[in-house]
Amino acid sequence: MDIQPYTSTETLAVGRPWLMSMLGIETNQSITLDLAKFSENLHWTEGSRYQPERKLKSGIPLGKITASGLYAPYAAVTNEVQTLTVTGGPTGGTFTITFSGQTTAAIPYNATAAAVQTALEALSNVDPGDIVVTGNAGGPWTLTYGGQYLGENVGAVTTTEAFTGGTTPDITIATTVGGDTATATDGSQIFAGFLFAEVSFYPGHTKAAAALMVHGQIDASKLPVAFDPTDLPAGSNTHFIYGI
Known part of the structure; x- marks a missing residue:
C-alpha cells in the first residue's frame, strides 16, 4: 500500500x-x-x-x-448508528441535541434530516461527514457517525424538548449499531x-x-x-x- x-x-x-x-x-x-x-x-x-x-x-x-x-x-470498522424518534404527536415547538458537551441551536419539531444534520455540523466538535443524518421530516432520524468518529463507540446524544401539542411529547434515543473495530x-x-x-x-x-x-x-x-x-x-x- x-x-x-x-x-x-x-x-x-x-x-x-x-x-x-x-x-x-x-x-x-x-x-x-x-x-x-x-x-x-x-x-x-x-x-x-x-x-x-x-x-x-x-x-x-x-x-x-x-x-x-x-x-x-x-x-x-463498524460505525455507530443512533436513532431519534419523536413520540406523543407534537404539533409545534423545538428541541435541541447535545453531543459530547456541545448543544445545537433550536431545531423545529418537524425538521428534515438535512436540517438536523446542519444543526449538528454547527457544533465545534462536528465537522462535515462526522454525522450523517437520514430519515423523514419529523423523524425518526438516523445518525450515522464517521469522519473523526469512524469506528468509535460514541456516547449517545441527549435531547431537550420544548414541544407543544400532542400527548406528553418526547424524543426517544436508541443506539441501533455500536461503533467498534472490525x-x-x-x-x-x-x-x-x-x-x-x-x-x-x-x-x-x-x-x-x-x-x-x-x-x-x-x-x-x-x-x-x-x-x-x-x-x-x-x-x-x-x-x-x-x-x-
Missing part, C-alpha cells in the same frame, strides 16, 4: 465527485457484487414507481467475501478497492456486475461512506493517493 498526500480542486466525472484524477483507471477489475450485503440509504437509493431501478453509489469501499468470491462493503472474518475486512461507477439493479436481484477501482487518486472526504485509509489492514495491495 502506497498512500501519499495529494491536493486538487478538480472534480472528474458526473456521479464520481470523489475521483480526483483518472490516473490508473485502466486497471479497473470486473467483479460481481453480493447485493444482499448493501444497505438502503447508506449504499443505495430506492427507485420510483415508474423507474424501479435501485442505484448503488459509486465510491463504496469494497472487500471480497472469501467463501463466495463476491464483493461486499469493506468492513474494517469484527468481520468473512474476507470483507480486507480492503480491495472502490466501486468505480454507479450500479443499477432491480428489487429481488441478488448479484450485479461492477468495476472495481484498484489504482488512482481519491478524495476520501467525498466518498459516499466514511473511510479512513489508516484503518487499512496490512498486506492490502491496492495503490491510491488520497486527497487532503
Whole structure:
C-alpha cells in the first residue's frame, strides 16, 4: 500500500465527485457484487414507481467475501448508528441535541434530516461527514457517525424538548449499531478497492456486475461512506493517493 498526500480542486466525472484524477483507471477489475450485503440509504437509493431501478453509489469501499468470491462493503470498522424518534404527536415547538458537551441551536419539531444534520455540523466538535443524518421530516432520524468518529463507540446524544401539542411529547434515543473495530472474518475486512461507477439493479436481484477501482487518486472526504485509509489492514495491495 502506497498512500501519499495529494491536493486538487478538480472534480472528474458526473456521479464520481470523489475521483480526483483518472490516473490508473485502466486497471479497473470486473467483479460481481453480493447485493444482499448493501444497505438502503447508506449504499443505495430506492427507485420510483415508474423507474424501479435501485442505484448503488459509486465510491463504496469494497472487500471480497472469501467463501463466495463476491464483493461486499469493506468492513474494517463498524460505525455507530443512533436513532431519534419523536413520540406523543407534537404539533409545534423545538428541541435541541447535545453531543459530547456541545448543544445545537433550536431545531423545529418537524425538521428534515438535512436540517438536523446542519444543526449538528454547527457544533465545534462536528465537522462535515462526522454525522450523517437520514430519515423523514419529523423523524425518526438516523445518525450515522464517521469522519473523526469512524469506528468509535460514541456516547449517545441527549435531547431537550420544548414541544407543544400532542400527548406528553418526547424524543426517544436508541443506539441501533455500536461503533467498534472490525469484527468481520468473512474476507470483507480486507480492503480491495472502490466501486468505480454507479450500479443499477432491480428489487429481488441478488448479484450485479461492477468495476472495481484498484489504482488512482481519491478524495476520501467525498466518498459516499466514511473511510479512513489508516484503518487499512496490512498486506492490502491496492495503490491510491488520497486527497487532503
